[in-house]
Amino acid sequence: MQRLAGHLLATNYGSPTGITTQDKDVRFLWNLTYWIAIPLGLIVIGLVVWCVVRYRHRPGREHIPHQFQYHIPIEATYTIVPIILVAIVFGFVYKAENRIDNVASNPSAQVKVEGFQWGWRFTYLTVDGKDLAQQRQFQEVGSVANEPNLNDDAALPVLTLPSAVTVQLDLNTDDVNHSFYIPATLFKRDLIAGIHNTVDFNFVHTGQYIGECTQFCGTYHPYMRFMVHILPPAQFSQWASAQRPGSVTYAGKPVDSGISPNTFGVGQ
Numbered sequence: 001m002q003r004l005a006g007h008l009l010a011t012n013y014g015s016p017t018g019i020t021t022q023d024k025d026v027r028f029l030w031n032l033t034y035w036i037a038i039p040l041g042l043i044v045i046g047l048v049v050w051c052v053v054r055y056r057h058r059p060g061r062e063h064i065p066h067q068f069q070y071h072i073p074i075e076a077t078y079t080i081v082p083i084i085l086v087a088i089v090f091g092f093v094y095k096a097e098n099r100i101d102n103v104a105s106n107p108s109a110q111v112k113v114e115g116f117q118w119g120w121r122f123t124y125l126t127v128d129g130k131d132l133a134q135q136r137q138f139q140e141v142g143s144v145a146n147e148p149n150l151n152d153d154a155a156l157p158v159l160t161l162p163s164a165v166t167v168q169l170d171l172n173t174d175d176v177n178h179s180f181y182i183p184a185t186l187f188k189r190d191l192i193a194g195i196h197n198t199v200d201f202n203f204v205h206t207g208q209y210i211g212e213c214t215q216f217c218g219t220y221h222p223y224m225r226f227m228v229h230i231l232p233p234a235q236f237s238q239w240a241s242a243q244r245p246g247s248v249t250y251a252g253k254p255v256d257s258g259i260s261p262n263t264f265g266v267g268q
């Protein structure tokens, strides 16, 4: 119990801390609902307990308490107060969504993220503000599909990204709907057929995090996991410049150029 209480207090009422600047708004919304819900819950529980104790059955009192209907002030209060609370929460959600959905026109890194049955492909379009697709300097792809060993995190495709700068992900699906989710970012977005979703992240922490598809997308949906490696900007630049143009990496390791992407079930 003490551990649970400590955990709740230490982590924003049970919310993880998050690793981007964008997640501050998500955490604020999480906390806001608690700040509203806790006093409201105490008032409701208090009133229920008060009624139970105050109007309990006592020996010798056989008559039914005074019955009445319609109490306009109380009914108006319990209608208007929730409307005001919902309006306040709606306002903050609207503000937070606007900030989270905001995308930069010149991100430092831009990666095309493709989900497919059943894996992920990451193609680097911009690195250190340079448009690689145009210059054909460097394009890195990581993909995986129908791999039997996906309980091993070391076998997952790796999305390598820099911290401190703006990272933009273009989210696409090759087939059915998937959902892009990195739990540590407190953010997920669906990959919808025919729709290109764009999202910005500014990572404040480096490290290795897990990502996954959270939309049931067929038989091997649980295989749609990936790793996210967040490196300091200088280290990311170093990593990027070490990649060969048009190279394919698999689980973070370069793959022989003789292997066609279809080996990994791309597009199947």
Ligand SMILES: [Cu+2]
Pocket (backbone or CB within 6 Å): 115, 116, 177, 178, 179, 213, 214, 215, 216, 217, 221, 224
């Ligand atoms: Cu999926």
